Amino acid sequence: MPNPVSVAKAKVVSLRHRLLWHRKRGHHARRLYKSYNRAKAALVLARKRYEQRAVRVAIKDARSHLGEVERPSNHISFATEFGIDGQPWCGAFVGHALRRAGVTVPPGVVYTPNILHFGWGRPSTPRPGDLVLFKWPGISRDPVDHVGLYV
Secondary structure, X not given: OOOHHHHHHXXXXXXXXXXXXXXXXOOOOHHHHHHHHHHHHHHHHHXXXXXXXXXXXXXXXXXXXXXXXXOOOOOOHHHHHHXXXXXXXXXXXXXXXXXXXXXXXXXXXXXXXXXXXXXXXXXXXXXXXXXXXXXXXXXXXOOOOEEEEOO
């Protein structure tokens, strides 16, 4: 089944090309403009629905790991997905949940300071599904020490 966002985006691009073709030739294309505007609105709605679904799936996956215990220290089921078994795994935890939700997650997410460079957002009031970064004094010289998923 095709991604609804990709389908909506393809329609917007197609209509935009048709509009540009008509405009070059001096044609009036009012109906085409209306179709284009409706397609843009549908794309916005498809993106919003896709994001809401991804947030629900990520939070559901994160909650499914409640009570999971690392044995021995820092050995946890999803850390092997990122090749960091035996290492601090907070980045692997959120990366795993986001991947399960269909979000493309770069492998560098496991090192929490890298998250600052991915440009996923700026400080704001957290919403469900947001990544929350923590810095604890005296833990390290890194700008970030921990990441979690806001539920």
